[in-house]
Amino acid sequence: MQPQPLDSILEGRRSRPDQLIETLLDIQQQYGYLSEASLRTVSDCLGVPLMDVYGVASFYKAFSLTPRGKNVITVCTGTACHVRGAQLNLNQAAGQLGVQPGEMTRDGLFTINHVNCLGACALGPVVTVNGSYQHHVTPGEVRKLIKSLSRDKMTEENLDD
Numbered sequence: 001m002q003p004q005p006l007d008s009i010l011e012g013r014r015s016r017p018d019q020l021i022e023t024l025l026d027i028q029q030q031y032g033y034l035s036e037a038s039l040r041t042v043s044d045c046l047g048v049p050l051m052d053v054y055g056v057a058s059f060y061k062a063f064s065l066t067p068r069g070k071n072v073i074t075v076c077t078g079t080a081c082h083v084r085g086a087q088l089n090l091n092q093a094a095g096q097l098g099v100q101p102g103e104m105t106r107d108g109l110f111t112i113n114h115v116n117c118l119g120a121c122a123l124g125p126v127v128t129v130n131g132s133y134q135h136h137v138t139p140g141e142v143r144k145l146i147k148s149l150s151r152d153k154m155t156e157e158n159l160d161d
């Protein structure tokens, strides 16, 4: 499905600085990230200095300034998860997908990230997949998860044929 045009997202928001976060969320949802061009357009339209738009876009984890894959896998490598093997989960994801944290796979299907705490330390190692928490995750489960999400993509493609 084509993303909603930027003009249409900005409709009714001209000179409305109070709409900054909602506008950025809508663009993020439609395009998967906030390009430099989109930040400039938002700045002009809402009347918010570009520096402030950039400040908000780079402050919140919900926003990404680089393209993200369809599936975002976030591995917690904070202390509580680290001592239970979180690095092995991150290594599994990076090795299986051939990307480093912060990068997107060439097919646009996955981005992997790591963070310092996901707020569920007692249940570690913790991994989120598109925001959904997985607890006590092992490298084998990471492998299965990635395989399963890859299979879903292949099924979608076959249905499109």
Ligand code: FES
Pocket: 076, 077, 078, 079, 080, 081, 082, 116, 117, 118, 119, 120, 121, 122, 124, 126
């Ligand atoms: S350290 Fe991983 S959830 Fe807190």
